[in-house]
Amino acid sequence: MADEPIRYYKPKSDFKLDITDIENFVYDMSRCIKCKGCTWVDHTYMPGAKFMTRCPSATKYEFDAYGAYGKMRIGHAMAEGLLDWNEKALEVIYACTLCGACDVGCKRNLDLEIGLTLESLRVKAVKDGVGPLPAHKKIAENIAKKHNMYGAPHEKRTAWLPQGITPAKKADLLYFVGCTASYVNKEIAQSTAKILTAAGTKFMLMPDEWCCGNTLFSAGLFDEAKALAQRNVDEVRKTGAKTLLLSCAEGYRMWKVDYPKLLNISTSDLGFEVVHLVEYVDAKIKDGALKMKKPFETRLTYHDSCSLSRLSDPWTPYEGKRQWMGCVEPRLKRRRGTHGLYAQPRDILKAIPGVNLIEMPRTRENAFCCGAGRGVQETYPDFAKWAASHRLEEVREIGAETLVSSCPWCKNNFAQAVKAGRGDVQVLDISEVICASIQG
Ligand code: SF4
Numbered sequence: 331m332a333d334e335p336i337r338y339y340k341p342k343s344d345f346k347l348d349i350t351d352i353e354n355f356v357y358d359m360s361r362c363i364k365c366k367g368c369t370w371v372d373h374t375y376m377p378g379a380k381f382m383t384r385c386p387s388a389t390k391y392e393f394d395a396y397g398a399y400g401k402m403r404i405g406h407a408m409a410e411g412l413l414d415w416n417e418k419a420l421e422v423i424y425a426c427t428l429c430g431a432c433d434v435g436c437k438r439n440l441d442l443e444i445g446l447t448l449e450s451l452r453v454k455a456v457k458d459g460v461g462p463l464p465a466h467k468k469i470a471e472n473i474a475k476k477h478n479m480y481g482a483p484h485e486k487r488t489a490w491l492p493q494g495i496t497p498a499k500k501a502d503l504l505y506f507v508g509c510t511a512s513y514v515n516k517e518i519a520q521s522t523a524k525i526l527t528a529a530g531t532k533f534m535l536m537p538d539e540w541c542c543g544n545t546l547f548s549a550g551l552f553d554e555a556k557a558l559a560q561r562n563v564d565e566v567r568k569t570g571a572k573t574l575l576l577s578c579a580e581g582y583r584m585w586k587v588d589y590p591k592l593l594n595i596s597t598s599d600l601g602f603e604v605v606h607l608v609e610y611v612d613a614k615i616k617d618g619a620l621k622m623k624k625p626f627e628t629r630l631t632y633h634d635s636c637s638l639s640r641l642s643d644p645w646t647p648y649e650g651k652r653q654w655m656g657c658v659e660p661r662l663k664r665r666r667g668t669h670g671l672y673a674q675p676r677d678i679l680k681a682i683p684g685v686n687l688i689e690m691p692r693t694r695e696n697a698f699c700c701g702a703g704r705g706v707q708e709t710y711p712d713f714a715k716w717a718a719s720h721r722l723e724e725v726r727e728i729g730a731e732t733l734v735s736s737c738p739w740c741k742n743n744f745a746q747a748v749k750a751g752r753g754d755v756q757v758l759d760i761s762e763v764i765c766a767s768i769q770g
């Protein structure tokens with residue numbers, strides 16, 4: 331009698347947050363109850379019938395397969411050997427911006443690891459020989475040959491540097507520019523360098539900057555992304571930099587969250603602090619080192635880039651045991667997007683004279699992704715354009731004249747949608763707005 335298991339006895343099972351093995355997420359996939367809390371904006375903040383969803387994939391494609399709940403069911407069936415990859419399954423897994431809206435939504439309901447499961451399914455696609463998609467392969471080839479995702483000449487990487495600004499050979503702060511600001515949106519890199527200079531901060535660049543590997547990681551090319559992460563982290567450590575500053579939200583997430591994930595270390599073990607320009611500027615305004623002088627008379631709205639908001643909680647490796655009712659030990663501090671940079675950009679914009687900051691119905695954790703990130707713009711450009719157009723409808727609804735974000739990917743995607751006639755709004759990066767105001 332004494333040896334009989336108690337009614338709710340369940341053997342403990344291993345539990346890891348390692349995305350290289352989909353088996354680690356069978357629990358999460360199988361426990362999804364299809365409640366769709368991941369698709370709707372949190373009910374507390376539900377802005378009405380017009381902008382009530384937060385999953386771009388489910389909103390665009392309209393079939394349940396494209397929502398996180400569909401992806402969980404497909405992934406579960408694959409992990410259990412009941413379903414093989416096919417063209418549609420591959421599209422469902424990759425036509426998703428990995429924006430994290432479902433993840434934070436689910437963590438208000440079942441606390442499942444949806445975002446990590448979605449990443450793990452892409453790693454599985456690569457392992458099974460069906461991923462990544464051709465456009466991702468082209469980017470991987472560009473990175474391998476030219477160290478940038480565009481295949482542009484590597485020797486032109488610093489051609490963005492504005493006249494009169496020379497980075498220091500040695501400084502506490504290292505500005506990691508990233509491929510997009512180096513080659514496409516040079517205005518963002520130039521504005522960032524001018525802001526640092528105006529604040530009296532000496533900055534250096536990496537002696538030989540390479541791509542951060544965002545698309546490799548996002549496409550499921552784990553080993554390639556890991557090798558790049560190791561190389562980049564080692565190079566920064568060699569410089570002795572205390573702070574690594576980024577003006578790109580996707581790069582910020584890579585360095586702060588996904589490099590530690592790839593290298594199986596904590597964010598705090600990197601050996602330097604990773605900050606985004608908005609954190610740096612916000613602190614400089616508050617300590618009086620930067621003053622917003624020139625007025626910008628406009629009705630302006632701010633778009634929360636996914637990688638700067640709900641995807642930017644720091645990473646800590648986790649291994650433990652799962653027990654009855656899914657409880658885990660040791661206690662796992664879930665990443666719910668609560669440490670996102672929501673206040674800093676808004677405080678900066680409010681400090682600029684003349685700016686009338688108005689909010690869209692969906693903000694912060696509930697913001698609707700611009701559609702560009704995580705390998706989608708290259709593989710599903712119509713989806714990317716559709717998502718930007720949908721967000722621009724929200725901008726129009728509140729009557730904003732200017733749309734500001736903190737990421738070159740968002741700026742590009744919105745600007746292209748505006749150019750295609752999907753909106754009538756000025757699209758700017760926050761670095762440009764700050765730079766214009768401090769130079770007044
Ligand atoms: S909120 Fe979580 S449990 Fe509910 S449908 Fe979405 S993924 Fe499944």
Ligand code: SF4
Nearest residue numbers: 385426428429430432
């Ligand atoms: S990551 Fe974003 S696009 Fe993908 S399923 Fe989740 S909410 Fe939808």
